[in-house]
Amino acid sequence: xxxxxxxxxxxxxxxxxxxxxxxIGYKQGSTADRRRPLFVRSFEEADELVxxxxxxxxxxxxxxxxxxxxxxxxxxxxxxxxxxxxxxILAAESQLNPEQIIxxxxxTSGREVKALQGEQAEDFSGLIDSLKEKPPEKSxxxxxxxxxxxxxxxxxxxxxxxxxxxxxxxxxxQACPMCYCRRCIVDSNQPQWINTSSxxxxxxxxxxxxxxxLAGRCxxxxxxxRACPVNIPLRFIxxxxxxxxxxSFDHYAGTSQTQEPVLASxxxxxxxxxxx
Amino acid sequence: xxxxxxxxxxxxENIASKVxxxxxxxxxxxxxxxxxxxxxxxxxxxxxxxxxKKAIRDNNLTGxxxxxxxxxxxxxxxRKACAEAGLNPYLCEIANIREQCSWVHTDKxxxxxxxxxxxxxxxxxxxxxxxxxxxxxxxxxxxxxxxxGIAGIQAAxxxxxxxxxxxxxxxxxxxxxxxxxxxxxxxxxxxSQCIMTPRMVEAAQHPKIRLLTYAEVEHVDGYIGNFKxxxxxxxxxxxxxxxxxxxxxxxxxxxxxxxxxxxxxLGKRTAIYTPFAQSVPNIPxxxxxxxxxFKNGKCKTCMKxxxxxxxxxxxxxEFIELEVGAIVVATGFQVQNTAGYGEYGYGKYPDVITGxxxxxxxxxxxxxxxKILRSSDGKVPxxxxxxxxxxxxxxxxxVRYCSKICCMYTAKHAMLYSHKVHGGKTHIFYMDIRAAxxxxxxxxxxxxxxxxxxxxxxxxxxxxxxxxxxxxxxVDTLLGKPVVIEADMVVLATAMVPQPNAKEFAKIIGxxxxxxxxxxxxxxxxxxxxxxxxxxxxxxxxxxxxxIPDSVAQASASASKVLALFSKEKxxxxxxxxxxxxxxxxxxxxxxxxxxxxAIEKKDIFDRSGRLVKRVASVNPGxxxxxxxxVTFCRSNSIDLAGFTEKQIFAEVMGL
Ligand SMILES: Cc1cc2nc3c(=O)[nH]c(=O)nc-3n(C[C@H](O)[C@H](O)[C@H](O)COP(=O)(O)OP(=O)(O)OC[C@H]3O[C@@H](n4cnc5c(N)ncnc54)[C@H](O)[C@@H]3O)c2cc1C
Ligand code: SF4
Ligand code: SF4
Ligand code: SF4
Ligand code: SF4
Numbered sequence: 001x002x003x004x005x006x007x008x009x010x011x012x013x014x015x016x017x018x019x020x021x022x023x024i025g026y027k028q029g030s031t032a033d034r035r036r037p038l039f040v041r042s043f044e045e046a047d048e049l050v051x052x053x054x055x056x057x058x059x060x061x062x063x064x065x066x067x068x069x070x071x072x073x074x075x076x077x078x079x080x081x082x083x084x085x086x087x088x089i090l091a092a093e094s095q096l097n098p099e100q101i102i103x104x105x106x107x108t109s110g111r112e113v114k115a116l117q118g119e120q121a122e123d124f125s126g127l128i129d130s131l132k133e134k135p136p137e138k139s140x141x142x143x144x145x146x147x148x149x150x151x152x153x154x155x156x157x158x159x160x161x162x163x164x165x166x167x168x169x170x171x172x173x174q175a176c177p178m179c180y181c182r183r184c185i186v187d188s189n190q191p192q193w194i195n196t197s198s199x200x201x202x203x204x205x206x207x208x209x210x211x212x213x214l215a216g217r218c219x220x221x222x223x224x225x226r227a228c229p230v231n232i233p234l235r236f237i238x239x240x241x242x243x244x245x246x247x248s249f250d251h252y253a254g255t256s257q258t259q260e261p262v263l264a265s266x267x268x269x270x271x272x273x274x275x276x
Numbered sequence: 277x278x279x280x281x282x283x284x285x286x287x288x289e290n291i292a293s294k295v296x297x298x299x300x301x302x303x304x305x306x307x308x309x310x311x312x313x314x315x316x317x318x319x320x321x322x323x324x325x326x327x328x329k330k331a332i333r334d335n336n337l338t339g340x341x342x343x344x345x346x347x348x349x350x351x352x353x354x355r356k357a358c359a360e361a362g363l364n365p366y367l368c369e370i371a372n373i374r375e376q377c378s379w380v381h382t383d384k385x386x387x388x389x390x391x392x393x394x395x396x397x398x399x400x401x402x403x404x405x406x407x408x409x410x411x412x413x414x415x416x417x418x419x420x421x422x423x424x425g426i427a428g429i430q431a432a433x434x435x436x437x438x439x440x441x442x443x444x445x446x447x448x449x450x451x452x453x454x455x456x457x458x459x460x461x462x463x464x465x466x467x468s469q470c471i472m473t474p475r476m477v478e479a480a481q482h483p484k485i486r487l488l489t490y491a492e493v494e495h496v497d498g499y500i501g502n503f504k505x506x507x508x509x510x511x512x513x514x515x516x517x518x519x520x521x522x523x524x525x526x527x528x529x530x531x532x533x534x535x536x537x538x539x540x541x542l543g544k545r546t547a548i549y550t551p552f553a554q555s556v557p558n559i560p561x562x563x564x565x566x567x568x569x570f571k572n573g574k575c576k577t578c579m580k581x582x583x584x585x586x587x588x589x590x591x592x593x594e595f596i597e598l599e600v601g602a603i604v605v606a607t608g609f610q611v612q613n614t615a616g617y618g619e620y621g622y623g624k625y626p627d628v629i630t631g632x633x634x635x636x637x638x639x640x641x642x643x644x645x646x647k648i649l650r651s652s653d654g655k656v657p658x659x660x661x662x663x664x665x666x667x668x669x670x671x672x673x674x675v676r677y678c679s680k681i682c683c684m685y686t687a688k689h690a691m692l693y694s695h696k697v698h699g700g701k702t703h704i705f706y707m708d709i710r711a712a713x714x715x716x717x718x719x720x721x722x723x724x725x726x727x728x729x730x731x732x733x734x735x736x737x738x739x740x741x742x743x744x745x746x747x748x749x750x751v752d753t754l755l756g757k758p759v760v761i762e763a764d765m766v767v768l769a770t771a772m773v774p775q776p777n778a779k780e781f782a783k784i785i786g787x788x789x790x791x792x793x794x795x796x797x798x799x800x801x802x803x804x805x806x807x808x809x810x811x812x813x814x815x816x817x818x819x820x821x822x823x824i825p826d827s828v829a830q831a832s833a834s835a836s837k838v839l840a841l842f843s844k845e846k847x848x849x850x851x852x853x854x855x856x857x858x859x860x861x862x863x864x865x866x867x868x869x870x871x872x873x874x875a876i877e878k879k880d881i882f883d884r885s886g887r888l889v890k891r892v893a894s895v896n897p898g899x900x901x902x903x904x905x906x907v908t909f910c911r912s913n914s915i916d917l918a919g920f921t922e923k924q925i926f927a928e929v930m931g932l
Contacts (some may be wrong), residue, residue: 030734033714040286070888093864093865093866093893094863094864094865095862095863095864158596180862181858181862181911182862182912183859183861183912183913183914184912185861185911185912185913188860188912188913189925190922191922191923191926193913193922193926238370260869261864261866261869263866263871264866264869264870264909264911266870266872267869
């Protein structure tokens with residue numbers, strides 16, 4: 001409550017001084033524990049801002065809405081640490097200028113909402129580095145633990161079963177801040193690399209492509225997972241890819257605005273001789 | 277409507293023995309869009325090519341598939357035939373039914389089935405091929421030759437004598453490389469320096485050659501015809517333009533006990549030095565690591581001794597940026613570090629030496645003025661044991677190959693020794709005598725018959741010292757008996773290995789190398805002097821162990837390749853280049869980073885009122901090498917490669 005009040009005041013200050021043109025935050029949703037995005041342009045709207053432990057969605061994706069930042073004016077946004085990491089990725093991939101983004105950082109440890117120190121993405125680098133040092137424990141999630149214990153066949157069967165429910169609504173893609181392409185590869189039909197119909201092959205193609213495209217980029221915000229209407233535990237696929245790139249390349253997505261994308265960069269000292 | 281011609285080659289028996297070509301031709305004839313499907317014994321032959329051309333003309337074919345060997349072999353051949361028949365050469369595809377089918381299968385029925393699949397998939401691709409036009413790029417007519425050994429000098433002279441500009445870069449203070457260190461050379465025993473020094477001088481004085489010694493290539497950018505290179509001129513602390521090479525500084529320098537690299541540590545040099553008396557250019561350098569001034573700020577004796585003030589301790593490294601059209605890499609080799617041979621006692625016993633050290637002893641300009649003397653006591657050795665293949669052909673020491681020159685130089689050493697030390701005895705342990713080459717076998721026979729070298733077929737297991745003698749224990753496999761020889765000197769024919777920085781240097785230039793670090797040719801048999809990168813050629817021992825005649829021959833071959841390149845004002849390049857789709861590009865710049873040739877640039881797109889609408893990726897077709905890396909990276913599928921478009925590849929895959 002204290003943090004919420006503090007931030008409401010700060011939002012008003014920034015709007016009053018014309019330091020931001022808009023602030024993206026949360027407001028009351030359709031049920032008591034749901035929150036929906038709020039786009040604050042006025043003091044009245046600022047009073048609708050809600051900040052509590054139910055504010056879990058990653059709002060960063062709204063920043064890359066076409067045209068929003070092209071006037072070079074600043075925009076404020078409420079973000080958890082994962083959200084701040086996604087700002088770094090979007091900056092590293094030239095989708096936004098991080099100086100235009102004023103961050104209202106917060107974290108929810110337990111039921112309490114805690115404000116994070118800093119206003120610009122780079123102010124949080126210490127925090128992000130410390131997150132990299134201690135990755136979440138695998139055993140902390142019962143399902144993830146179970147998946148981890150499976151052998152290859154069991155895991156394949158598990159995902160085949162899960163993917164069989166996918167209806168190709170692409171809600172997961174729309175919800176992900178990293179899925180900003182104007183035309184997604186699934187929408188390209190000359191040729192149609194990825195089958196559009198929701199059969200086993202098509203569903204596998206889509207979900208595996210999604211996993212690859214997010215390897216080294218997913219920040220684990222869970223937007224995709226929550227968006228999926230048929231409850232496929234998508235975050236675990238991405239978590240697995242994140243673990244792979246971390247172990248192979250010491251890459252933790254979103255540590256800085258200059259981080260090179262793990263699948264696009266190469267090192268001339270690589271031990272593989274095919275890298276010239 | 278597609279009218280595709282399919283030409284199925286027997287390749288003599290190579291394909292026909294494993295693939296039923298008649299059945300294949302009949303089945304392919306049924307495939308939609310196929311107008312002609314025929315077989316023949318050798319389509320690459322003259323009548324074969326003529327029949328392809330005739331079929332194209334007679335049937336107005338819109339594309340052809342040659343089902344034959346790998347496209348690396350004959351794609352160019354058939355594309356040319358297409359062009360001659362009036363069909364765009366990029367409407368020709370090769371279905372590889374030899375390397376990828378007949379050569380690797382035993383069951384004829386199954387191989388035939390597979391050949392059908394391969395051929396069908398290429399038919400589906402060629403139906404979607406586009407007419408492409410070669411790209412023209414300008415050529416900078418200036419060559420860069422890296423390495424001033426015999427190979428580099430030869431290449432530079434050949435190019436310069438044909439009237440083209442050359443920049444010759446040598447990282448040591450003098451030209452010469454290994455050949456300058458040799459005494460006399462097999463198989464004619466002419467004095468190495470006597471034939472080498474005039475070449476060095478000629479290169480240095482040639483009006484078309486710009487010689488940069490004590491210099492290193494640090495960066496290479498660009499592509500065939502248009503390379504940009506950055507060269508570091510290491511500071512000599514001596515002004516090249518004023519120094520007359522009188523050598524006063526060297527006589528005065530108080531640091532006199534530095535092992536001389538040129539003499540392989542057998543002689544000594546000062547801190548300001550030239551590697552050898554005939555150095556080209558004859559201008560000294562200061563070795564910073566041994567110079568007293570650079571250690572504690574006092575001395576400058578050399579500076580005081582120089583009458584014309586050519587020495588300046590403040591000279592800094594300089595950088596030169598150059599544009600060149602072709603590069604010849606002639607960076608040579610080194611002899612293997614023998615420290616790993618504890619059993620031979622190298623490093624432990626001063627009279628166990630390498631072949632290169634023996635060259636210095638035998639050389640008239642060497643530390644002993646050409647006398648064969650022991651480093652331990654300065655005495656003339658009465659018995660010398662030579663150990664061949666000390667390192668070569670020894671997988672346990674990491675060298676599986678034959679160094680090619682050691683049999684010959686060991687025979688030479690035995691000869692030189694017997695000419696210099698009358699009554700001296702030589703024993704040579706060998707695995708095989710490999711003396712293939714003009715006059716080579718005669719040469720080794722002469723060592724045996726006239727100079728009484730005693731060859732023992734077998735390996736040496738140990739060398740140790742006993743009562744002032746070097747005891748060599750080996751086995752004579754022809755007699756089947758172990759032998760122990762008392763020797764005064766042991767000479768190891770150490771392996772030739774790549775330069776220590778060969779792999780890193782390859783990365784700077786962007787050429788491929790093998791597991792050892794020798795530079796790879798584009799094709800071992802058919803393109804032995806081209807590297808895998810267009811416009812970069814190889815000469816000498818940097819590609820594989822070579823003797824002088826081979827190094828010189830390859831250098832001249834490289835020079836002729838360079839000259840052929842320079843004979844045109846514009847260069848035609850394969851139009852296989854990438855292009856981005858600016859509408860769908862998301863501007864993530866992943867491709868910019870992924871491109872190994874820095875061929876992708878950022879491009880701003882403005883609307884009519886000049887407002888920035890978006891920023892996208894844009895490929896520079898002059899730089900793009902068509903590797904396809906960017907295509908595989910782009911998440912939004914916004915890059916396509918001409919000749920290998922997504923549509924074509926998709927059709928090819930679906931055709932299987
Ligand atoms: C003991 C011994 C005896 C031999 N005897 C004979 C013989 O009798 N007859 C015969 O035909 N052959 C003989 N050879 C072989 C002969 O030495 C080689 O064939 C020849 O030297 C190869 O010439 P090269 O120019 O390729 O290499 P090198 O002579 O090694 O020259 C390479 C040059 O490139 C320079 N360089 C290297 N890297 C760089 C860089 N990055 N930038 C700039 N410059 C660079 C080096 O400093 C050097 O000057 C003998 C070899 C040995 C070891
Ligand atoms: S893939 Fe899912 S969890 Fe990962 S960043 Fe995108 S929305 Fe968040
Ligand atoms: S949100 Fe779920 S159902 Fe929709 S496409 Fe993604 S995985 Fe499939
Ligand atoms: S990778 Fe694709 S989307 Fe990204 S900049 Fe390159 S072409 Fe555009
Ligand atoms: S194909 Fe793409 S990655 Fe390869 S050289 Fe061309 S632009 Fe660069």
